Amino acid sequence: MSATPDRRALVVGASRGLGLVLVDELARRGWQVIATTRRPGGELQEAADASNGLLTIESLEMTSTEQLTALAERLAGTRLELLFVNAAIDRGDLPIDQVPTEMFTEVMTTNALSPLRAVEALRGLVAPGGTVAIMSSEQGSVSRNTEDGYELYKASKAALNQLMRSYATRRGDDGHTKLLIDPGHNRTELGGPDAPLDPRESIPAVVDVLEAQAGAPGLRFLDRHGNTVPW
Incomplete structure (x- = not known):
């Protein structure tokens, strides 16, 4: 993003999976990274110790x-060039009529509502010209929903995209780049062991997109190659 060596990022949801690889890649590139986790220790602490x-x-x-x-x-007074919110859960492949209300509420709260709450709470730390990004998914594309399965997860990501679009409309004059990122189907706890992508290969491409898009106006929904994902 900036050419200066003191670029600073805050990554919300970095204890495992794509978030963990993301903070590791940013730090590898010389970013100062603040990573959040619900529980201390584990691989994130190991990465911090080695950073x-x-x-x-x-x-x-x-x-x-x-x-x-x-x-x-x-974090008041901290200046961020990047705020990245990463959060998603999946509760299995059930038709929507079989999804318990409690499960629906849990998935929608975690995958759609909470990321936007995080953005609203932390956006004041983002410097003019900085980036606000959220990890989304091609699964949230309504126009590409042409295969059966994972109805609740797809709905939560579509809701996330719509809420981010509303946010971008409401905050259109704040000077921030706004991105929804589709990282592809990766081998993580969420993506499963048979997913085609290795996060260690896909996340560096995601960071390339984040850096290339710095300063771009408006909201874009992009994949790891920087291509537009249809709404």
Whole structure:
């Protein structure tokens, strides 16, 4: 994004999977990275210990508005070039008529509502010309929903995209680049062991897109190659 060596990013949801690889890749490129996790320790702490101070960790339960407010207060005065929100859960492949109300609420809260709450709570830390990005999915594309399966997950990602579009409309004059990123189907706990992509190969491409899009106006829904994903 910036040509300066002190680029700073905040990645919400970085304890495992794509978020963990993302913070590792950003730090590898010299970014100062703040990563959030619900639970301390694990691979994220190992990455922080090996980062020569480029990666620091903050505790956050993203579904808690109180914790979001507390994080924003702790980071007051921090200048971010990138705010990246990564969060998703999947509760299996059920037809929508078989999805319990509690499950519907949990998935929609985690995958759609909470990421936008995080953006709203933390957007004030993003510098003029900085980027606000959310990890989305091609599964949230309504026009590409042509195969059966995973109806609740698809609906949650479509809801996320629509809420981000509303946010971009409401915050259109804030000078921030706004991105929804489709990283592809990766071999993670969420994506499963048979997914075709290795996060260590796909996430560097995602970071290339983040850096290339810095300063671009408006909201774009892009894949890891920088191509537009249809709504």
